[in-house]
Amino acid sequence: MKKIAPLSILFCTVSAFADVNYHVTIDQPEHHLAKVNVTFPKTALNSLDIQLPDWRTGRYEILDLANGIRYFEAKTTQGEALEWKKIDKNTWRVFIADPAEVQVSYQVYANELGLRARHIDDSHAFIDASGFFMFSDAYRNEPVTVTLQVPTSWRSVSGMEFADTKHSFEADNYDILVDSPIETGINQLHKFTVDGRDYELVVWGQGNYDVDLMIKDLQKLVTTGSLIWHEYPYQRYVFMVHATSGARGATEHLNSTIIQRHRDSFKQREDYVGFISTAAHEFIHTWNVKNYRPEGLVPYDYVSENYSDLLWLSEGSTSYFEDYLLLSAGITTNQEYFKILTSRVNRHLNSPGREVQSVAATSFDKWINQGGDHGKNYSTNIYSEGALVSMALDIKLLDESNGKISYRDVHKELYQRHKLPDKFNADDVKAILTALTGNDYSNWWENNVNSPAAINFDSLFEKVGLTHTLPTDAVPVAKLDAKAKSEGALLTLTHVARNGNAWQAGLTAGDKLVAIDGHHVRNTLKATLENFAPEQKVEVFYIRRDLLKRTEVQLGSGYDKDKIIKAVASPTERQLMMYKAWMGVPHPNAKAD
Numbered sequence: 001m002k003k004i005a006p007l008s009i010l011f012c013t014v015s016a017f018a019d020v021n022y023h024v025t026i027d028q029p030e031h032h033l034a035k036v037n038v039t040f041p042k043t044a045l046n047s048l049d050i051q052l053p054d055w056r057t058g059r060y061e062i063l064d065l066a067n068g069i070r071y072f073e074a075k076t077t078q079g080e081a082l083e084w085k086k087i088d089k090n091t092w093r094v095f096i097a098d099p100a101e102v103q104v105s106y107q108v109y110a111n112e113l114g115l116r117a118r119h120i121d122d123s124h125a126f127i128d129a130s131g132f133f134m135f136s137d138a139y140r141n142e143p144v145t146v147t148l149q150v151p152t153s154w155r156s157v158s159g160m161e162f163a164d165t166k167h168s169f170e171a172d173n174y175d176i177l178v179d180s181p182i183e184t185g186i187n188q189l190h191k192f193t194v195d196g197r198d199y200e201l202v203v204w205g206q207g208n209y210d211v212d213l214m215i216k217d218l219q220k221l222v223t224t225g226s227l228i229w230h231e232y233p234y235q236r237y238v239f240m241v242h243a244t245s246g247a248r249g250a251t252e253h254l255n256s257t258i259i260q261r262h263r264d265s266f267k268q269r270e271d272y273v274g275f276i277s278t279a280a281h282e283f284i285h286t287w288n289v290k291n292y293r294p295e296g297l298v299p300y301d302y303v304s305e306n307y308s309d310l311l312w313l314s315e316g317s318t319s320y321f322e323d324y325l326l327l328s329a330g331i332t333t334n335q336e337y338f339k340i341l342t343s344r345v346n347r348h349l350n351s352p353g354r355e356v357q358s359v360a361a362t363s364f365d366k367w368i369n370q371g372g373d374h375g376k377n378y379s380t381n382i383y384s385e386g387a388l389v390s391m392a393l394d395i396k397l398l399d400e401s402n403g404k405i406s407y408r409d410v411h412k413e414l415y416q417r418h419k420l421p422d423k424f425n426a427d428d429v430k431a432i433l434t435a436l437t438g439n440d441y442s443n444w445w446e447n448n449v450n451s452p453a454a455i456n457f458d459s460l461f462e463k464v465g466l467t468h469t470l471p472t473d474a475v476p477v478a479k480l481d482a483k484a485k486s487e488g489a490l491l492t493l494t495h496v497a498r499n500g501n502a503w504q505a506g507l508t509a510g511d512k513l514v515a516i517d518g519h520h521v522r523n524t525l526k527a528t529l530e531n532f533a534p535e536q537k538v539e540v541f542y543i544r545r546d547l548l549k550r551t552e553v554q555l556g557s558g559y560d561k562d563k564i565i566k567a568v569a570s571p572t573e574r575q576l577m578m579y580k581a582w583m584g585v586p587h588p589n590a591k592a593d
Contacts, residue, residue, distance in 0.1 A: 124185020252285030316386010
C-alpha cells in the first residue's frame with residue numbers, strides 16, 4: 001500500500017510556494033555523523049507525515065536508508081515540542097494542534113560510500129538527498145534551500161545553484177534536490193566551457209588519474225549529445241569523481257553524475273577506457289531517464305518500488321549508446337570497442353539465464369533479481385542484455401532502411417514526444433518504430449523483448465562487416481561447465497551452468513573440488529583441466545557439508561581462448577556503408593580516400 005497521500009488532497013491545506021529549509025551540520029566527520037534540521041512551512045494539517053526515501057534514483061533496489069536515523073525530534077519554530085510517532089520504518093508522523101511551522105531534527109549516520117547515498121569522513125561528505133533529507137509529500141513541490149555547516153577547509157559543489165553562501169544551495173522542489181547530490185570536502189575543482197555550456201570536474205581522493213586527459217576527453221564527449229538528441233536539457237553540468245579504495249560504480253543525476261573508481265584504476269589504458277565509458281553512460285542518462293523515462297517511474301515514488309518493464313531501454317540502451325558516442329568523438333578506437341563488445345557477447349552466450357528471462361521480465365524484476373549462481377542460471381541483466389537487444393534492433397533498423405534510420409532516431413523521438421512530465425510505455429515505443437519505418441514491430445518486440453532474445457550474432461555482425469570467431473591460435477581443451485575460485489588447497493565452485501556437464505553430474509555452487517581422476521586440483525580450474533582430454537570421462541572428488549563425496553563427469557570440449565569480434569578483411573560496399581551508419585566512423589578496413 002502506498003504511504004504517500006494524494007497531492008490533490010494536500011494542496012488545499014498547506015501554504016503555497018513557501019520554502020522548505022534544510023540545514024546540515026557536520027562537526028564530527030571522523031565518526032560519519034551529521035545533524036539535519038528541516039523547517040517545513042506553516043500548515044493547518046492535524047498531522048504531517050515526514051519520510052526518508054526508501055531507495056535512490058538510479059539504483060532500483062530498496063536500500064532501507066532510514067536505518068541510519070537517530071535522535072528524531074519535532075517542534076514548532078517557536079520551540080514548542082510536538083508529539084510524534086514513527087508509523088513505519090521510514091515515516092514519522094508529527095501531530096500539530098494549531099497551524100504552525102514544523103521543524104524536525106535528527107542525526108544521520110553516513111558510512112556507506114558504495115551506495116552513493118550517504119558518506120561522511122574526515123575529508124569529505126557525499127550528500128544525496130535520499131540518504132539525508134526527509135520530506136513531506138505535502139511540500140514536495142515547494143522550493144528548497146540547503147545550508148551546510150562544514151569544516152572551513154571544505155569546498156561544496158552540486159548541480160544545484162548556489163544560494164547565499166559558498167555552502168548553500170537552492171532548488172525549485174524536492175525532486176530536483178533528490179537528483180542533485182552535493183560533494184563537499186577537500187577536493188580538486190576544474191571548470192571548462194564547451195559550446196556555451198558550463199562544466200565542472202570535481203575529484204575527491206588521491207589516485208593515478210590524469211586530470212588533463214580527463215578534461216580533454218570530457219570536452220570531446222559533451223559535444224556528442226547532438227548526435228542523438230536535438231537539444232541539451234542543461235546549461236551547467238557537474239562530473240563528480242571519487243578516487244577510492246573500495247567503492248566503485250556510478251549514478252546519473254539531473255545535471256550531474258557521481259563516478260566511483262579505485263584510486264589506482266585510471267592510468268592503464270583499459271582502466272581509463274572504463275572510466276570514460278562510465279562518464280559517457282551517465283552523460284547519456286541526462287536525456288534517457290532524466291528527461292524521458294517509462295511509466296511506473298513518473299513521478300518517482302520514493303518510498304515504494306517503481307516497476308517498469310522498460311528498464312532495459314533506460315539502462316541497456318544507455319550502455320549501448322556510450323560506445324557510439326566515444327567512437328564518434330575519437331576518444332576510443334574500433335579495436336577498443338570490439339574488445340568491449342566481445343566481452344558483452346561472450347558473457348551473454350555463457351549465461352544460461354538468457355534462455356529463461358526476457359529483458360522485459362528482468363526489467364520488472366530488477367527490484368528483486370539476485371546475482372550469483374542462481375542469477376546467472378535463471379536471470380538476465382538490464383544493462384548487458386538490454387545493450388544487446390538495443391544493438392539487434394539498431395542493426396535491423398539500419399539494414400531495412402539502407403542506413404537511413406537507426407535506433408538513435410527512436411530515442412530522439414522519445415525525447416521529443418515524451419519529455420517529462422510525460423511518460424511512455426512499450427506501445428509508445430512500438431508506435432515510434434512504426435512511424436519511422438512504416439512497419440509493424442509487434443512480432444519483433446514479442447520475440448526479443450517479451451520473450452528471451454535469441455540473437456543471431458553471426459547474421460548481425462555480417463551486416464556491418466564484423467565476425468565473431470575463434471583466434472587462429474586457439475586449441476581444443478577439456479571443459480567443465482562451471483566457474484571456481486581457489487581456496488587454499490581446494491577449488492570452490494562459484495557457478496555451475498544450468499544443464500551443463502557439472503550440473504548433470506550433480507555438482508553445485510559451493511562444492512569444494514579436491515581431486516579429478518586422482519590428480520589433486522591446481523590453483524585454477526583451467527590449470528586443473530589441462531591434465532585431461534576433451535570428452536574424457538573423469539572421477540571427481542569433492543567436499544560438501546564437510547563430507548567427502550565423488551561423482552563422474554563427462555568433460556566437454558572447448559577452446560583455451562574465447563571467440564573475439566573483429567573486422568572482416570575485405571568488407572563489401574554495403575558493409576562499409578552499414579558500419580559507418582552504425583558506429584559513426586569508417587570501417588577499420590575501409591580504404592583511405
